[in-house]
Amino acid sequence: MTLLTRAEVLNDLRRIFFEDAASDRKVAKAGEVHHWKTGDFTKNKEGQWVPVAGGKKSAAKDTKPAAGPAKAAGGEIGKMVAKAQKDVAAMFPPAPKEPKADAGAAPAAPPAAPPAPPPAAAAAPAEKPPEKKAKEKSKFFEPDPTVDENGDGVADSARVGVPGMEAPPPGGVPRLPNLNERERAIESKFADAYEHNADGMADEFLKVAAKDNYVFETDAAKALMPEWTRPDLPEDGKDPKTGFTILHPERAEARASLNTAMHGTANAIAKKAFLKRLDEIKDMPEEKRKILVTSGGVAGGKGSALKAKPELKSSVSATWDAAGEANATENPWVLEECEKRGIRATFLFVAADPKATWPGAVKRAKGIGRMVDAKVFADSYGHGGKNFKAFHDKNKGKADFVFASSADGKATITPEMDPAALEIDADELYKHASAYMEEQKKDLPPHIYAGGTAGRRIWGEPS
C-alpha cells in the first residue's frame, strides 16, 4: 500500500475544492436561465434579465440541475455534496416514469417543474420566439400611467409601486422591466420574501409606523431590507457644523442605486400595514376614526411638512403619506377602504414647481442617499396633479380636501388646486430633468447620477 505524500494530498484537496468548482460562477452568464417566482428569465448580452418567452425555459442552458438531487446549498462544499449525490444517484437510476402526454419536448431530463405554461406556449420552440410574441408574454409591469380602465377618472397605476387599487397579496408584487442584474436580484429578494411572509412583514412595518404616530410611507418600508440599512457597515458620521448625518458611502450608494428596484415591494408592505391599522381604527370611538392622506409631486415638501408639524400626524389615527411616485393613484383605494370602515379621510395636495424641486431632489439624495429617477419624478408632476383633480372632483362630497402650494417658494393654502399643476407635461418635464442630470453629471457622485437616470434603461430615453 502506497501512502500519498503531503503534496499529493494538498494537490487533491485543491482540485476537489476549487478547480472542480471553478466553472460554477456565481455571476450568471448570458443565455443562462433562472427561475424566479414570477417565471423564468434569461440573461441577455447586455446583462439584463429578460423573460423567457411563454415562460418556457431553455433546458440546455438551465442553471438548475435538470435531474438528480435538489440544488446545491451551502457554497462549494454543498456543491461537492450535491455532485457526490448525483454520482450516487447515477449508479442507481430510478425506475422509468410513465411519459406525460404532452412531454414531447423533453428528452431524458425531466423539467425542473416550473408552473405549466399555456398549451400553445408549451408546444412552441424555446429557442427564438418572434419578438412580438415575447413582448406579449412579458410578465413585467409596464403600465401606461395615463390608462384608467375602471373609469374613476384616476389612472390605475403609476410606473412604480403596486397598482393604485391593489394591496397585494392577493396578487404578487409587480416586477419592473429592464433592471440590471443587481437591481433584479434586490427586487426579487425583497418581493419574494414579502410574497411568502406578507402578513409578517406588514406587521413588522406596522410596528415601525406606530413609533411615528402611524405615518405610513412607502420609502420607510425600504428600511426593512438589510441592503438599504446596511447594518453590516459602521455607523454614519455627523457633520460637525450642521449636525446632519453623513451617510456611509456604501449606504448612500445603495440607496441611490436601488431605490427604484425596491419601490414596488416597499409600497405593497406599506399598503398592507396601513390596512391593518385601518382595521384597528374602525373599532375606535368616532372622534378617532379619522386619517390624513398626502399627495403631490416628488420632493414637493409634503413629507417634510408632516415632519415639521408633528401636531398634524398626532391629530389623526393614521397618515397615508403617499410617495410622489404613486402619481396620486392610491387615493380612490384609500377612500374606499376608509368608507368600508367608517373612517373619515382628509386629503392634502401640495402643488410645487418641478423645475425647482428636481434640483432639490438631487440635493436631497446627497444627504439621504435615496434618489428618485427622472422619469418617475416627471410622472409625479405630469400625471399626479391631474389624477388628484379628477379624484377631488368625483369625491368632494365624501371627504375633505386641502390644497396647498409651494410653487413660488412660499407656502400657501389655496381654495382649489393651483391650475399650474394641471399644465405640466410629463414628457417635457422628463426631458428637462434628464438634461439637468447631464448638466450636473460631472459634479454628482456616480450613484446619484445612476439612480436619477436609471429610467432611461428601464422605460426609455426622453423623446
Add this chain to the structure above:
Amino acid sequence: MMKTEAKAAKADPAEKKEIEKLFKQGLEAALKDPEKFWDEENKRTAKTPVSKFLATLPMVHKKGKGKGKGKQESLVSELNALLDSVKDD
C-alpha cells in the same frame, strides 16, 4: 340617510381650518430648512430594525465589490503556500 353618511364623512370646519393652518406652517418650515427634515429620514432609517424575514437571507452585494480576497481565494493561497513548503517531500 345618505345625507347623514355624507355629513359624517366630512370634518368639522374648525378642524379643517386647523389642519390647513398646521399644514401651511409645516410647509413653510420645510421650505425654509429642507435639510433639517431630510435628515430626519436618515435618523428614522437608522432606528428601523431590519425585517427578520430578510435578515436571514444572503445579502446582495454590488457586482465586483469585494473586501480583498474572498474566502475561496484565501484558501487557495493557503494551499499554494503549503504546497510550496512541501515541494521536497
